[in-house]
Amino acid sequence: MARSKTNPYKTRFNTLIDKKFNDSVLIELLNCFETRDDKRIEELVTDEATIPTIFEYILGIIWYKVSERQGNILDFMKLSLEANLLAKTHAAGGYADIIYEYEACTSYPKHSLLLEATLADGNNQRRMEMEPVSRHLGDYRIRYNNPFDYSLFVSTHLDKNVISDFRYRKIIPYTKDEETITGMKIISIDTDSLKKIIENKVKYKYLYEVFDKYHEMPLETVDWHDGMIKEATGEYKA
Template sequence: MKLNGSPKTEANLLSCCPTFEVHFNYDKPYYRLYENIKKIFLDNGDDYEALLNSAKSINQKPGILWRSLLFRTTNISVIRKNGKSSISSACPFLNCSSERELKEVFFKYLHVFKAIATLLDYFDLNRRYFNITDTLIFEDQLIKLDILLKYFFKEIMEDLYTEAFTRCDTLTQRIPLIEISSAFDVDINKVYQTLSADLGIKIKSSEQETTYVNDERYRRFNALIDKKYNDSILVELLNCFEKRDDKRIEVLVIDEVAIPTIFEYVLGIIWYKVSERKGNILDFMKLSLEANLLPKTHAAGGYADIIYEYKACTSYPKHSLLLEATLADGNNQRRMEMEPVSRHLGDYRIRFNNPFDYSLFVSTYLDKNMISDFRYRKIIPYTRDEGTITGMKIISMDTDSLKKIIENKVKYKYLYEVFDKYHEMPLETVDWHDGMIKEVTVKYKA
């Protein structure tokens, strides 16, 4: 259909078909752009300003991509002065010798740029879906397969790539992958051989592969901490939790999970650094982490948020520390946390029978009755089924104290001694909690 720019013809069409108006208004700028491209690159025209303006009439990201494709610069003064030399040397229309060729190139970039814009619009949503699979790593502006998947697909990619462009009627059915493509019938030993050759190690079983993958995840997590979570950022995050500046927290960590889950994750990182990075924090955190090693889901019910395991040394005996985190305050804190924190520690003590295991409760706000209740657990027996323990050690701390611990570079071996010292004091000791907090937040001396 040719409109020939006739306002009367256009008006008649639009009045007859309202849907046509939507498509017409959307496509009209592309028609003008095509006409200007044809005039410049086939008809030897010289109105480069009109070409730039027609590219500017394309809205948002596609328009930016068109201008970048056509011009070295979008400065109108430079284009007026330099004319033809302002066209990008990489512009594909320079090599077109016929209108058919020009149309093919125009069609290609028209749809590629639309696809790029759509992918950008839905980038966040798509990333969330991909993260659910635990197969992709989004890192340094690159999207990578996690290591085992990378080598798995390396083995079959050539066959899959060929089949990707053939019709498949089973994609929507819930069937094993091997019924969709025989390429998925992989000899896992070949994957291990390739992995071993590239990494210079010997992997012959799933257990060895799991060990390597876990070691690699641990290495990447330490690199992530070094890159994203220095002490000043951790202090800022704690300030944000106190003020509930959720938007800033999402910028600094991730915007796809609940803020309480992020609080647990940040507490785990802080305690890992306080513990001088001893032990495997990825095992200690009960959170589910995505392939990027960012938090995905809250710790499962029935367990402490983080269970940090310490080997015996000169500063403390072998023990586990159950870290409990909450953002609840006031009456909500007492109702939600008083019973679970005690129950988690009681069940853990009965199960592992180590009298040195204890809990640390951390919140942005501490209810005084919570502090008192946890303190008196020291003399209250706890029973589960046939098991009973006498007394529990539960230490309470707020995020303001935690910030001072970070700023003063206080280490866990010092904290343990202070916690134990105040726990052993008589119950009637006045201001024992204030004294303990004051002592653990002083400048640490190695």
């Protein structure tokens, strides 16, 4: 690749992750997000950012590790960071929380993964997240014209109707400025699954194949989401 120079910010960020965010700390943080132990979250990360912003930041770090630290995560995270590279504010704009760009390899084609994070739950989740997640992906797909781009929705709690509605985006057209696409891929996982992915040291190359396998299953497939989660988290391998 052309960009072979070492990025000093990425080097500093890797050092920060090694010192401050090992796997056990990341799992503790996910537990704290689930119980909303905001005080402990601030102790472990920073008290200079909102809890939802810290959730995005921690999700970015987790996914960077799952992706075996490839790419420039500091560009992928749509966050403003402090000088010490800790979270500060969410960068406003009509984009996903994190846009992870992957180069083609033997496990997957070149694609972008739009990571969407939310702490909302229940009916609130449906109202807050359904439209933006679909819109972000639809706009991105139309703009960059890569059918392999998709979204991963991560929450502390998954509403069953949200899982189902995102699933059916597979057959629903999306239109912007006279352009229409059909077949958006939106995968949903909760933080409990994310903890198992960390514990079992599951890597993205494996997750991509699992997500794609279950996305391609017929819409009427029973218990597809439970099966996907069990396989993705390493609880069993089909």
